[in-house]
Amino acid sequence: MTIDALRGAAAAGTVLAYAALCGAIWWREQRRHASDRAAARALAGNGATPALVLFGTQTGQAEALAWQTARGLHALGTPVRVLALNALDADMLRSAPRALFVASTYGEGDAPDGASLFVEKIMAGIGALPSLPSLRYAVLALGDRQYQNFCGFGRQLDEWLHARGAKREFACVEVDNADPAALMQWNTRLGLAEDDQGESQQPFTQWRLSERELLNPGSVGTSIHRLVLAPPQGNPPVWQSGDLVQIEVPGDPTRPREYSIASIPEDGAIELLVRQEMRADGRLGLASGWLTDTLAPGGQVSLRIKPHPSFQLGDNVARPLVLIGNGTGLAGLRSHLRARAAAGCGDNWLLFGERNAEHDWLCRHEIEAWHSAGLLRRLDMVFSRDQPQRHYVQHRLLEAADELNAWLDRGAAIYVCGSLQGMATDVDAALRQVAGTNRFAAMVAAARYRRDIY
Numbered sequence: 001m002t003i004d005a006l007r008g009a010a011a012a013g014t015v016l017a018y019a020a021l022c023g024a025i026w027w028r029e030q031r032r033h034a035s036d037r038a039a040a041r042a043l044a045g046n047g048a049t050p051a052l053v054l055f056g057t058q059t060g061q062a063e064a065l066a067w068q069t070a071r072g073l074h075a076l077g078t079p080v081r082v083l084a085l086n087a088l089d090a091d092m093l094r095s096a097p098r099a100l101f102v103a104s105t106y107g108e109g110d111a112p113d114g115a116s117l118f119v120e121k122i123m124a125g126i127g128a129l130p131s132l133p134s135l136r137y138a139v140l141a142l143g144d145r146q147y148q149n150f151c152g153f154g155r156q157l158d159e160w161l162h163a164r165g166a167k168r169e170f171a172c173v174e175v176d177n178a179d180p181a182a183l184m185q186w187n188t189r190l191g192l193a194e195d196d197q198g199e200s201q202q203p204f205t206q207w208r209l210s211e212r213e214l215l216n217p218g219s220v221g222t223s224i225h226r227l228v229l230a231p232p233q234g235n236p237p238v239w240q241s242g243d244l245v246q247i248e249v250p251g252d253p254t255r256p257r258e259y260s261i262a263s264i265p266e267d268g269a270i271e272l273l274v275r276q277e278m279r280a281d282g283r284l285g286l287a288s289g290w291l292t293d294t295l296a297p298g299g300q301v302s303l304r305i306k307p308h309p310s311f312q313l314g315d316n317v318a319r320p321l322v323l324i325g326n327g328t329g330l331a332g333l334r335s336h337l338r339a340r341a342a343a344g345c346g347d348n349w350l351l352f353g354e355r356n357a358e359h360d361w362l363c364r365h366e367i368e369a370w371h372s373a374g375l376l377r378r379l380d381m382v383f384s385r386d387q388p389q390r391h392y393v394q395h396r397l398l399e400a401a402d403e404l405n406a407w408l409d410r411g412a413a414i415y416v417c418g419s420l421q422g423m424a425t426d427v428d429a430a431l432r433q434v435a436g437t438n439r440f441a442a443m444v445a446a447a448r449y450r451r452d453i454y
């Protein structure tokens, strides 16, 4: 056999192994979804038209509460059907006798991604529903009083339903920062047992700061550190790329801060990329200042893993990936790329934006190594301040419109991680422009467009 033939056989073997691996992952995901579908069938029962339990979520809390509500109703003998708001069509809503909505608020009083199609097509769409006279409904609105437009989307939804003649079962229940008293009120109004809304999250455990590295020395921006957190002794913790952590901060025990995980379980530690938040008075942010400055190496961090299903690879595991982000958004993209490297899936395009290549090329060696090893089919590092005219990832997307459409033709999924203002909003607009309204909506409906934005 010639060297070329050997090389060819080796390459074919690699391709087959890659295909088999992607297939195995796909099969595992199908099985997981099949069990979700079985749960949904069991809840719906066989008889009367089920009540709809609808959720609109960004990071998964509304979805978890919707399922808890559905299980509680089912235990009372009420047939229920759980559905994402984006999966609802107008006829389903028109013919439903009863619907319970669990909806969070994002951006500045906006709908979360999991309700964006519902807003565009049903609430604001051409031929928006004229009336819903036979629908009884209630809304559980999730939010946080730190934001100006508290529970903005939940309130808007409640008013929209009321204006269409649907009958409120009770006033919109507003939940500030997962307040247990408000959740209890929702249970009580629905006649659910207390336990039905019980704590489903993992407990906080003590991790240890084993390493901290400044990633952008000399940057004109605030500093970004890579933190390595070693797990507690015992069972190795499990998470998926795309998941988040919540960290309890000394000085503010009621408001854990969330960070995107930048590593995978095979790394044996949770890595985070944390930017120092600078307050107007010049003091550092409570959590970011503590994690990047006050906390000594070896110190304990109270942490829990928060699954983030809407940013996990999920059904997209065997698709080409377009990964877009800026700043600490590299964290969520890095976890996916590490998962892809471990799985041998090289069909990835990374578009990443920062200020200056000299100081802000975070994880440069790793990204360059991925590129030269073929894990990145295309790499666009976009440095906004390396030329007189500011240039951002959204501009690069518009320039690369033809190639992006070619990736979408091949079935690519798009993942966006990083800041909502100044990146994700403009990237969203660029993607809509490049893909066109219908294709963009289809991407959202198929969960081929996923975001971890803050």
Ligand SMILES: Cc1cc2nc3c(=O)[nH]c(=O)nc-3n(C[C@H](O)[C@H](O)[C@H](O)COP(=O)(O)OP(=O)(O)OC[C@H]3O[C@@H](n4cnc5c(N)ncnc54)[C@H](O)[C@@H]3O)c2cc1C
Residues within 6 Å of the ligand: 059, 244, 257, 258, 259, 260, 261, 273, 274, 275, 276, 277, 278, 279, 280, 281, 284, 285, 286, 287, 288, 289, 328, 329, 331, 332, 452, 453, 454
């Ligand atoms: C899903 C998600 C993922 C995230 N991922 C990451 C990540 O990977 N990396 C990352 O670095 N961050 C991430 N964040 C942001 C992170 O959770 C924190 O919000 C961030 O670190 C700031 O928290 P802090 O406690 O340092 O700041 P805080 O102390 O909470 O201050 C934040 C801001 O609040 C205001 N503020 C608060 N208190 C005062 C006060 N007393 N006086 C004046 N102003 C005040 C100021 O405007 C200040 O700038 C993520 C957030 C979310 C929701």
Ligand SMILES: Cc1cc2nc3c(=O)[nH]c(=O)nc-3n(C[C@H](O)[C@H](O)[C@H](O)COP(=O)(O)O)c2cc1C
Residues within 6 Å of the ligand: 056, 057, 058, 059, 060, 061, 062, 063, 103, 104, 105, 106, 107, 108, 109, 110, 112, 142, 143, 144, 145, 147, 148, 149, 150, 151, 152, 177, 178, 420, 453, 454
């Ligand atoms: C970037 C960001 C923007 C938010 N904007 C608002 C807001 O405008 N109003 C509000 O009440 N809550 C706001 N929240 C809080 C969320 O609604 C709240 O955390 C909710 O529990 C999230 O639920 P979910 O996991 O189902 O998306 C915001 C949270 C984040 C991270």
